[in-house]
Amino acid sequence: AQSVTQLDSHVSVSEGTPVLLRCNYSSSYSPSLFWYVQHPNKGLQLLLKYTSAATLVKGINGFEAEFKKSETSFHLTKPSAHMSDAAEYFCVVLNYGGSQGNLIFGKGTKLSVKP
Amino acid sequence: NAGVMQNPRHLVRRRGQEARLRCSPMKGHSHVYWYRQLPEEGLKFMVYLQKENIIDESGMPKERFSAEFPKEGPSILRIQQVVRGDSAAYFCASSPRYREGLNTEAFFGQGTRLTVV
Numbered sequence: 001a002q003s004v005t006q007l008d009s010h011v012s013v014s015e016g017t018p019v020l021l022r023c024n025y026s027s028s029y030s031p032s033l034f035w036y037v038q039h040p041n042k043g044l045q046l047l048l049k050y051t052s053a054a055t056l057v058k059g060i061n062g063f064e065a066e067f068k069k070s071e072t073s074f075h076l077t078k079p080s081a082h083m084s085d086a087a088e089y090f091c092v093v094l095n096y097g098g099s100q101g102n103l104i105f106g107k108g109t110k111l112s113v114k115p
Numbered sequence: 116n117a118g119v120m121q122n123p124r125h126l127v128r129r130r131g132q133e134a135r136l137r138c139s140p141m142k143g144h145s146h147v148y149w150y151r152q153l154p155e156e157g158l159k160f161m162v163y164l165q166k167e168n169i170i171d172e173s174g175m176p177k178e179r180f181s182a183e184f185p186k187e188g189p190s191i192l193r194i195q196q197v198v199r200g201d202s203a204a205y206f207c208a209s210s211p212r213y214r215e216g217l218n219t220e221a222f223f224g225q226g227t228r229l230t231v232v
Contacts, residue, residue, distance in 0.1 A: 034220075036223075041228075042225055043118075043119075043121075043206065043223045043224050043225035043226055044158075044206065044208075044223040045223075046220060046222075049220065090157055090158070095160075102148070102160050102163060102171065103148075103150075103158070103160065103208075103221060104160070105150075105157030105158040105159070106157050107155075107156060107157045108156075108157050
């Protein structure tokens with residue numbers, strides 16, 4: 001079975017400082033992992049995805065994530081936070097054990113950005 | 116190319132009424148998924164449909180909830196006799212036809228926020 005654990009429910013950073021949102025996964029297979037962002041009262045937007053190609057994945061808006069098999073981690077980072085990054089971020093794994101397209105979501109990390 | 120369209124965006128129902136949530140997938144997408152997001156929670160899978168077929172409904176409550184994706188028209192998530200605990204955001208996602216060995220991306224709509232009063 002697959003699962004993801006987001007280690008922080010809330011992260012607060014100052015504008016211009018680095019962002020680190022942590023995610024650990026559990027998977028019996030080589031996982032497909034995603035990060036989605038949800039702005040208040042909006043839908044979900046895909047930031048980036050890992051599908052067993054390069055371990056360092058670059059996404060939109062300057063975000064990137066590194067797949068580390070030895071640590072079963074897929075942390076999301078950004079060198080410099082912007083006010084518009086304030087949102088909720090979800091780490092997601094594709095559930096191969098279920099139907100195709102069955103995404104398993106972490107509980108989310110709310111990112112606050114202080115001026 | 117319009118994205119996944121959900122309507123209504125907000126829906127208020129009294130206890131015991133029916134709620135109908137609609138989802139039009141992206142053009143060319145034949146797979147639709149419904150997810151529910153409770154407050155302070157991530158999204159939980161409910162059901163996966165293709166045109167005229169329910170592929171996986173393992174996340175659907177056994178009673179009062181049903182989903183369909185007819186040959187023509189949007190996918191519908193129907194909740195009968197709503198209760199306060201049904202209050203949540205319901206998201207629809209769509210993806211293209213699955214091809215062996217490829218990992219398809221799911222595109223999400225903006226959700227329908229159901230409030231049961």
